[in-house]
Amino acid sequence: MGFDEEIRAIEDEIRNTKYNKATSQHIGRLKAKLAKMKDEAVMRAMKSAGGGEGYAVKKSGDGTIVLVGFPSVGKSTLLNRLTGAESQTGAYAFTTLTVVPGLMEYKGAKIQILDIPGLIAGAAMGKGRGKEVIAVVRTADLIVILGDVFNAVHVDVLMRELYDSGIRINKEKPDITIKKTTSGGVSLHTVGASSVNIEEVRAILAENKIMNAEVLCRGKDITQDDIVDAMMGNRMYIPAFIAINKVDLITPEQRKEVEDHMREKYGVDPIMISAHAKYNIDTLQDAIYDHLGFVRIYLKPYGHEADMDEPMIMRKGTKIEDICKRLHRDFVDQFRYAKIWGPSVKHDAAKVGLQHVVADGDIVTIVTKL
Numbered sequence: 521m522g523f524d525e526e527i528r529a530i531e532d533e534i535r536n537t538k539y540n541k542a543t544s545q546h547i548g549r550l551k552a553k554l555a556k557m558k559d560e561a562v563m564r565a566m567k568s569a570g571g572g573e574g575y576a577v578k579k580s581g582d583g584t585i586v587l588v589g590f591p592s593v594g595k596s597t598l599l600n601r602l603t604g605a606e607s608q609t610g611a612y613a614f615t616t617l618t619v620v621p622g623l624m625e626y627k628g629a630k631i632q633i634l635d636i637p638g639l640i641a642g643a644a645m646g647k648g649r650g651k652e653v654i655a656v657v658r659t660a661d662l663i664v665i666l667g668d669v670f671n672a673v674h675v676d677v678l679m680r681e682l683y684d685s686g687i688r689i690n691k692e693k694p695d696i697t698i699k700k701t702t703s704g705g706v707s708l709h710t711v712g713a714s715s716v717n718i719e720e721v722r723a724i725l726a727e728n729k730i731m732n733a734e735v736l737c738r739g740k741d742i743t744q745d746d747i748v749d750a751m752m753g754n755r756m757y758i759p760a761f762i763a764i765n766k767v768d769l770i771t772p773e774q775r776k777e778v779e780d781h782m783r784e785k786y787g788v789d790p791i792m793i794s795a796h797a798k799y800n801i802d803t804l805q806d807a808i809y810d811h812l813g814f815v816r817i818y819l820k821p822y823g824h825e826a827d828m829d830e831p832m833i834m835r836k837g838t839k840i841e842d843i844c845k846r847l848h849r850d851f852v853d854q855f856r857y858a859k860i861w862g863p864s865v866k867h868d869a870a871k872v873g874l875q876h877v878v879a880d881g882d883i884v885t886i887v888t889k890l
Contacts, residue, residue, distance in 0.1 A: 530554045545723040548716075548744045552727035555748045558684055579659065581623060581630035582833040583812040586657050588682070589666035590674045591638030594765040596620070598666065598795035599635040602805065619656055626805050629814050629833045634660070654685040662811050663689060663760035664804075667790075669770045669778050675762060676785075682760075688749070689760040695738035696750035700730060708735045714742040721747055759811050762786065763804060768794035815880040817843060820861075826883045834878070841874040844886060854888040 534550050537543055587595040603622030620635040636653050657663060663682070667675040682689060706725055708718045714737050721735055724747050735747075749755045762782060767775055775792060782790040791807055793800040813836040820826035834842065840858045844851035852874065861868040862882035878884065 527554065527557050530557070544717070544744075545719050548720040548723045548747075549727050551744055551748050552724040552751065555752050556728065559686075559752060559754070579632060580621075581632040582814065583629070583661045583835075584632040584634065584659065585662040585664055585808060585812070586634045586636060586660040587664050587666055588636070588657060588678055589638060589668075589765075590671065590678070593638065593666050593668050593671075593674070594795045595635050595638070595666055598765065598793075599633055601795050601798060601801055603633055624805070624808075626809055627814075628816055628831045629809060629812075631808060631812070654681075654687075657682070658685070658687060658756045658758075660758055662808065663687075663758055664808070665689075665760055665762045667762065667764050668766045669764055669774065670766065672764065672778055672781055675782070686752070686755045688755055688757045691757055693755075693757045694742055694746040694750065696742065696746060697734075697736040698725070698730070698750055699734045699736075701732045701734060703732055705731065706733050706735065708737070710742070711736075711738040712742075713740040716742055716744055716747055720744055724748055725751060761807055761811060762788065762790040763807075764790045764792050765795055767792045768797040768799055813837075815878060815882075817878055818881075818883045819847075820859075820883050820885045822885055822887055826861075838878050839874065840872060840876045840878065840884070840886075843878070843884060844874070847886065851886060851888060854890055856887045856889055858887065859885040 530550055530553060534547060534554070537547055537550075539547055587598060589595050599620060599622050603624045618637070622633045622635070624631045624633055634656060636656055665675060665678055667678075679689075706718070706722045708716075708721050716737075724744065725731070725733055725735075728751055730751070737747075764778060764782065770778075779790065779792065782788070791800065791804055793804055795801070815834050815836055815838060816831035817834055817838070818826045818828055818831050832843065832846065834846075840855075841852060843858075844855055855874060857871045857873065858876065859869050860872055860876070860878070860882050862879060864877065864879035864882050865872065
């Protein structure tokens with residue numbers, strides 16, 4: 521049995537084995553073995569494939585998004601609509617042979633958008649220059665999964681390829697710590713509800729030849745898959761949403777069918793667009809901005825008016841300390857206090873410290889010792 525056939529056989533066995541107390545350890549071992557084999561397949565592809573021009577793209581701007589889709593889904597046309605970049609377009613597959621970057625300026629934010637060569641089935645294993653493409657996707661702050669109205673099934677393939685390449689979309693990274701030890705076997709400590717037990721964890725770790733370890737799981741709904749991912753240690757957790765292109769080429773009834781299918785399959789409404797007809801592009805821009813979690817901070821130098829024209833673009837969860845680091849490397853050491861006018865404080869001109877979390881629209885003054 522070849523390597524690919526063995527992978528498919530394990531996938532079939534997992535799919536066909538009913539999960540219960542008697543089979544849970546066996547399924548856990550199979551999942552751990554499958555994860556190792558897929559990672560090994562990716563490494564083989566990376567060693568056997570040559571390099572590709574245009575795949576090393578330096579991140580710039582306030583955030584980077586990647587357009588992921590099959591060849592000829594309309595990624596290049598969409599990039600041109602969003603940014604004005606010159607990405608070659610054509611009504612045939614594999615038009616884009618390198619990564620084409622563009623910059624979209626929206627609501628004060630500078631957002632880098634990358635048009636990558638189209639993904640195809642087997643990309644996670646290196647097919648169709650998949651290893652170079654996946655490497656770019658793994659660096660993204662946001663993934664736009666782009667399908668078209670005639671091939672909605674491609675979204676399923678894209679989801680699977682992203683998963684097989686170690687990318688977990690719209691999922692918080694589980695709080696799991698696996699600390700290898702020299703003796704004592706495997707111990708499991710949980711904080712909150714967990715659906716895995718010590719026998720399952722031991723079986724999963726044993727597949728990776730980890731016989732002694734302390735495993736700490738914080739949070740609820742920790743699963744076997746989460747333990748496997750933590751064991752592999754190379755997973756990326758990236759937000760994403762689905763956009764469906766070429767909506768101008770179908771009837772309203774056909775559009776509703778596509779929307780209903782996506783809603784039923786993924787539990788969310790896709791953004792229906794036409795890059796060619798410039799339809800719903802503003803809605804797509806709003807979605808990109810919102811999913812990146814930007815907050816606009818307006819700086820007010822001490823004794824002067826606030827600059828309300830050019831906000832500092834930060835991300836949700838930003839603290840005053842992060843703003844100080846962004847402004848000057850010495851500001852944290854010289855920090856005395858900050859004053860804030862805006863939604864993150866109860867009253868204007870409130871004094872706050874380095875750990876204060878800012879909100880969108882805050883006006884901030886940093887006061888230093890010097």
